[in-house]
Amino acid sequence: MDADLELVEAVLQGDTNRFGELVSRHQLAAWKLAYSLVGNMEEAKDLSQNGFVKAYRHLRGFRRGSKFSTWLYRIIANECKDFLRQKGRQPSLVSLSSDAEDDDSPPFDLPDPAKDPREAAHNRELAKRLARAIGRLPMKQQMAFILHHLNGLPLQEVAQLMDCRVGTVKAHLFRANESLRFSIGTLLLAEVRR
Amino acid sequence: MMNPAEWNIWLLHWLKAHPLKEPPIELQQQYRQEVMARIQEESAPSRVLAWILRPRFTFAFGGALAAALAVLMLVSHSPVRQTGQIEQEAQVLFETTGIASLNDADLEEEVQAQDRIVLAEAVEDETLKLWDELEEFGAGPSEGEPNSDEELIKELQHLDDEEMALS
Structure with a gap:
C-alpha cells in the first residue's frame, strides 16, 4: 500500500498523531506551491497550513483511488485562489503586497x-x-x-x-x-x- | 529571437539550476508542530458546546448551584444566627456602658430600675398636667387642700415618696 494511504488509514482509525507524518512528507511541496501562487513566504505558510488542517477535517472524504498529494495540493490551490480573490489579486510569483519583505527579491534560488x-x-x-x-x-x-x-x-x-x-x-x-x-x-x- | 527548441532547452536547464526558493529551515521545523497544534485544538471538544450537548449535566449543575445559594441565604437569615448576633451586640453594649456581668437576674433588676425611673417621671408629668388643668379652671383652695403652689408641690412630693416606699 502507498505510504500516504497507510498513514491516512491510521489517522482514520483514530491515531491523530500519524497525520503529523503526512505533514512532514508534504509540507515543503505544499509551502512551495502556495508560494508560487501568492509570491509571499508568510502568506504561503499560512495558506498551506490551512490546507493541511482542511485536509484533516475532510479526510473521510478522500477517495482511496487517488493520490493524497494531488488531493492535498488541490485543497491548497483552492485556498490560494480564495485568498487572492479576497485580496483582488492575480496569482503572481512577484508579491504585489505593499508589506513584502523584499520587493526586489526574485522567487528563485540564486547562487x-x-x-x-x-x-x-x-x-x-x-x-x-x-x-x-x-x-x-x-x-x-x-x-x-x-x-x-x-x-x-x-x-x-x-x-x-x-x-x-x-x-x-x-x-x-x-x-x-x-x-x-x-x-x-x-x-x-x-x-x-x- | 531564440527558436522554440533552444528556448525550451535553456528554460528547463535554468529552472533546474534555479528552483523556487525554499522557506528557512527553522521555520520548516516549526511547521509540523504548528499544524498539529491547530489540529489538536480542533479535535478537543468545545467547552461551550459540551455544556449545550450535555443538558442533563448542565441542569444538574445549575440545580446544585441554586440549592447552594438558597441554603446560603437561609443560613444568613437564621434565628440561631440572629440570637448569636444579638448576644454579641449586647456584650459590646454592656462593655461600653460599664455593666460588669450579663445574666438574666441582673438584667431583670436593671429593667425594673429603669421602669421605676420612667414611672416616676411619668407621674411627675401627669402631675404637672393635672396642675395645668387645675390652673385653667381657676379652682380656689378648698378645705383640707394646700393653700399655695409650694404647699401643693410639697404635698405631691410626699405622695410620691410614700408610693416609692411601698413599692
Missing part, C-alpha cells in the same frame, strides 16, 4: 553573489524578468506553467488540479512558453551573441 558577482547580478536580473513575465501570463497559462515547471508536477496531476484534460494542459503550457520566449528570449539571444 551566492560572492562567488561570481557579475554572473550573480546577471542571474538576478534574469530571474526578476522571468518572474514578472510569468506573472503577466493569462491565469490558466500561468497556473499550468507554475504547477508543471516550478512545482515539478506531472501533466496528469496538473490536469486533475486544474480540472481539465491533459491535452488542455499541454496547450496552456505551449502558449505560456511562447509568450515567455518573446519576453525573455530576445534578451538572452542578445547576450549569447555578445
Whole structure:
C-alpha cells in the first residue's frame, strides 16, 4: 500500500498523531506551491497550513483511488485562489503586497553573489524578468506553467488540479512558453551573441 | 529571437539550476508542530458546546448551584444566627456602658430600675398636667387642700415618696 494511504488509514482509525507524518512528507511541496501562487513566504505558510488542517477535517472524504498529494495540493490551490480573490489579486510569483519583505527579491534560488558577482547580478536580473513575465501570463497559462515547471508536477496531476484534460494542459503550457520566449528570449539571444 | 527548441532547452536547464526558493529551515521545523497544534485544538471538544450537548449535566449543575445559594441565604437569615448576633451586640453594649456581668437576674433588676425611673417621671408629668388643668379652671383652695403652689408641690412630693416606699 502507498505510504500516504497507510498513514491516512491510521489517522482514520483514530491515531491523530500519524497525520503529523503526512505533514512532514508534504509540507515543503505544499509551502512551495502556495508560494508560487501568492509570491509571499508568510502568506504561503499560512495558506498551506490551512490546507493541511482542511485536509484533516475532510479526510473521510478522500477517495482511496487517488493520490493524497494531488488531493492535498488541490485543497491548497483552492485556498490560494480564495485568498487572492479576497485580496483582488492575480496569482503572481512577484508579491504585489505593499508589506513584502523584499520587493526586489526574485522567487528563485540564486547562487551566492560572492562567488561570481557579475554572473550573480546577471542571474538576478534574469530571474526578476522571468518572474514578472510569468506573472503577466493569462491565469490558466500561468497556473499550468507554475504547477508543471516550478512545482515539478506531472501533466496528469496538473490536469486533475486544474480540472481539465491533459491535452488542455499541454496547450496552456505551449502558449505560456511562447509568450515567455518573446519576453525573455530576445534578451538572452542578445547576450549569447555578445 | 531564440527558436522554440533552444528556448525550451535553456528554460528547463535554468529552472533546474534555479528552483523556487525554499522557506528557512527553522521555520520548516516549526511547521509540523504548528499544524498539529491547530489540529489538536480542533479535535478537543468545545467547552461551550459540551455544556449545550450535555443538558442533563448542565441542569444538574445549575440545580446544585441554586440549592447552594438558597441554603446560603437561609443560613444568613437564621434565628440561631440572629440570637448569636444579638448576644454579641449586647456584650459590646454592656462593655461600653460599664455593666460588669450579663445574666438574666441582673438584667431583670436593671429593667425594673429603669421602669421605676420612667414611672416616676411619668407621674411627675401627669402631675404637672393635672396642675395645668387645675390652673385653667381657676379652682380656689378648698378645705383640707394646700393653700399655695409650694404647699401643693410639697404635698405631691410626699405622695410620691410614700408610693416609692411601698413599692
